[in-house]
Amino acid sequence: MRRAGFRKAVGGVVLFGIFFATMHLTAAERTMMPLEGTARDLLAPVQAGATQAGRIVYESLGTIFSLGRAAKVEQLEKQVRQLEGKIAELNEYKAENARLRRLLAFREETRDRYALVAADVIARDPGNWFGTITVDRGAADGVRPHMPVLLPDGLVGRVLRVSQHSADVLLLTDPRSGVGGTVQETRTPGVLRGIVNSYGQLRMTYLAKDAPVKKGHVVVTSGLGGTFPAGVPIGKIVAVRLEPTGVTKEALVEPLVDFGRLEEVFIVLRTTPGG
Amino acid sequence: MPALVLFAFFMLALFLESTLLDYARVAGVKPDLVLVLVVFHAIVRGPREGALWGFIGGIAQDILTGNYIGLNALVKMLTGYGVGLGETAFYKDSAVIVAGITWLATIFAGMVTYLLLLTLEVFIPLAEAITRVILPVSVYNLAVALLLYKRFYLWETKGILPPR
Numbered sequence: 001m002r003r004a005g006f007r008k009a010v011g012g013v014v015l016f017g018i019f020f021a022t023m024h025l026t027a028a029e030r031t032m033m034p035l036e037g038t039a040r041d042l043l044a045p046v047q048a049g050a051t052q053a054g055r056i057v058y059e060s061l062g063t064i065f066s067l068g069r070a071a072k073v074e075q076l077e078k079q080v081r082q083l084e085g086k087i088a089e090l091n092e093y094k095a096e097n098a099r100l101r102r103l104l105a106f107r108e109e110t111r112d113r114y115a116l117v118a119a120d121v122i123a124r125d126p127g128n129w130f131g132t133i134t135v136d137r138g139a140a141d142g143v144r145p146h147m148p149v150l151l152p153d154g155l156v157g158r159v160l161r162v163s164q165h166s167a168d169v170l171l172l173t174d175p176r177s178g179v180g181g182t183v184q185e186t187r188t189p190g191v192l193r194g195i196v197n198s199y200g201q202l203r204m205t206y207l208a209k210d211a212p213v214k215k216g217h218v219v220v221t222s223g224l225g226g227t228f229p230a231g232v233p234i235g236k237i238v239a240v241r242l243e244p245t246g247v248t249k250e251a252l253v254e255p256l257v258d259f260g261r262l263e264e265v266f267i268v269l270r271t272t273p274g275g
Numbered sequence: 276m277p278a279l280v281l282f283a284f285f286m287l288a289l290f291l292e293s294t295l296l297d298y299a300r301v302a303g304v305k306p307d308l309v310l311v312l313v314v315f316h317a318i319v320r321g322p323r324e325g326a327l328w329g330f331i332g333g334i335a336q337d338i339l340t341g342n343y344i345g346l347n348a349l350v351k352m353l354t355g356y357g358v359g360l361g362e363t364a365f366y367k368d369s370a371v372i373v374a375g376i377t378w379l380a381t382i383f384a385g386m387v388t389y390l391l392l393l394t395l396e397v398f399i400p401l402a403e404a405i406t407r408v409i410l411p412v413s414v415y416n417l418a419v420a421l422l423l424y425k426r427f428y429l430w431e432t433k434g435i436l437p438p439r
Contacts, residue, residue: 016349018345019345019346019348019349020345020349020394021345022344022345023343023344023345023346023349023391023394023395024343024395025344026341026342026343026344026345027342027343027395032341036338036341039338039339040339040341043339046290047290047293047294050290050294050295051294051295051297053294053295054294054295054297054298055298123293123294124293124294124297125293125340125342126289126292126293126296126309126336126339126340127292127307127336127340127342127347128303128304128305128307128408128411128412129388129392129399129408130340130342132340132342134293160341161341168340168341175397175398175399176397195403195407196399196403196404196407196408197303197304197407197408197411198303198407
């Protein structure tokens with residue numbers, strides 16, 4: 001009996017050790033292992049379909065719930081539902097069209113600065129701790145870890161991992177994300193970090209106690225560190241306060257990108273020298 | 276083939292979490308359906324099965340996300356084992372009791388995740404982890420457990436997942 005208990009305990013410790021090692025080995029930004037990458041690539045089209053279905057259902061739900069009890073004739077109700085459904089579908093295409101036009105214009109405007117590849121968002125991190133998205137472009141399209149990800153509104157994040165036909169993007173709002181930023185109006189430097197489970201705010205830390213930053217100032221990338229090009233808009237300061245140590249200040253920054261509604265993004269394959 | 280059916284449930288839960296459930300966020304969070312299933316199964320079948328399916332659900336989640344492979348496997352395995360230890364003590368017919376256990380199990384899983392993230396040098400302020408993730412997810416999981424447990428229990432005992 002004691003022998004069995006001992007074996008169980010040893011087994012538990014060994015298992016814990018294995019998990020602990022794999023957790024650390026798979027923490028870094030990397031190209032996925034072959035099996036992992038193949039599984040991801042096979043699942044990608046299904047995830048893309050489900051995400052698209054989710055968007056349509058989400059848009060249509062408002063329509064269905066807003067129908068009310070006024071229409072008493074069943075036939076008319078059915079017709080209204082069908083028409084409303086069609087309108088929702090058309091609105092979806094209209095919104096997609098507007099987004100794509102905007103992205104196209106952005107690509108043209110920045111042609112002399114960046115080589116961009118457009119990617120659709122096909123899934124999000126299933127958990128609640130991290131802010132990552134999966135996009136439908138991977139190593140086969142020239143995507144590599146660390147590449148910046150943008151939208152016309154501003155910075156989205158950077159590529160974390162790639163498989164042949166998909167990539168994971170670490171959003172600015174992820175607590176593991178750190179980006180060098182500069183307050184545009186005063187050129188005050190700082191580091192922007194994500195806040196757990198927050199699509200809405202970033203924290204700009206290491207600001208000198210007397211730094212001339214205030215609500216409404218715009219924060220852009222500083223370009224320090226080499227991952228992100230300089231001057232990409234990040235967000236607007238919504239509050240400034242002393243850090244708990246009292247030595248430095250921190251600013252809460254509201255990103256310009258709506259992270260709750262990411263559907264397409266641009267990956268910067270390379271920046272043009274001088275751009 | 277109960278194991279295959281259960282496996283399909285876990286895959287469906289994971290699939291929903293990474294796609295459609297993103298549109299069902301409340302207070303910024305979505306429910307951890309895989310954890311809820313692990314808790315349900317552990318309550319009905321005990322610690323061994325709880326740990327096994329916690330491992331299966333967790334490792335599948337880890338492979339899908341590519342984040343720290345082993346993190347969810349370890350957390351969900353421990354949670355499944357822990358909940359399963361109370362198999363004979365819990366009143367399995369009551370969705371309210373099971374929902375309460377799910378709430379506690381989610382808090383436990385959240386705290387273990389938080390500690391493991393610290394070892395991975397992912398530093399999140401404890402107060403933010405509790406108020407922004409652990410507590411909201413625990414409440415969401417509690418609500419999901421209230422809604423789904425009776426159906427699951429029927430399947431486990433009389434339907435497509437009969438006792439072995």
